[in-house]
Amino acid sequence: MEEKVIEKMIEAAIGQMRFSYAPYSDFKVGAALLTKDGTLYTGCNIENAAYTPTNCAERTAFFKAVSEGVREFRAICIAGGKGGVLTEYAAPCGVCRQVMMEFCDPDAFRIILAVSKEQYEIFTLRELLPKGFGPQNLEVKKE
Ligand code: THU
Numbered sequence: 001m002e003e004k005v006i007e008k009m010i011e012a013a014i015g016q017m018r019f020s021y022a023p024y025s026d027f028k029v030g031a032a033l034l035t036k037d038g039t040l041y042t043g044c045n046i047e048n049a050a051y052t053p054t055n056c057a058e059r060t061a062f063f064k065a066v067s068e069g070v071r072e073f074r075a076i077c078i079a080g081g082k083g084g085v086l087t088e089y090a091a092p093c094g095v096c097r098q099v100m101m102e103f104c105d106p107d108a109f110r111i112i113l114a115v116s117k118e119q120y121e122i123f124t125l126r127e128l129l130p131k132g133f134g135p136q137n138l139e140v141k142k143e
Helices: 003-019 057-066 094-103
Strands: 027-035 040-044 073-082 110-114 120-124
Touching: 003 027, 003 040, 003 073, 003 110, 003 120, 027 057, 040 057, 057 073, 057 094
Parallel strands: 073 110
Antiparallel strands: 027 040, 027 073, 110 120
16 A cells, blocks of 8 residues: 555544544544545544444444445554553454455455554454455355
């Protein structure tokens, strides 16, 4: 991936942390999802007093894009930390990895975990969700 695009995504993900609604965990997360045509969809985590309705930053970004008819993605950048302080990588939870599996090619889709514009690591979805279950598993196989 091009350095400039990565930088823009990291900036957007970190910028989204300020919209995080996390009164229960105080763990603020931001995400920036890059579509195949170069658009960025952002997201933050949105918690709930009943806990389970909580939506992660990654899924917020995916659902914003899909709800606008966009289904083709290149990469997502995630940044997050307790109290909004970035000290280590915030890896996507299992549910978010599964949502990525629905819309993304596991070998092509990139997941950028970032602490700053200087400190980040890039993984494929396959690396973070080996042997994932996806839409292809439900396709009827011809004999
Ligand atoms: N969270 C995210 O938004 N994304 C992640 O990658 C990890 C976890 C949120 C969910 C919850 O609001 C808080 O972080 C603590 O789990």
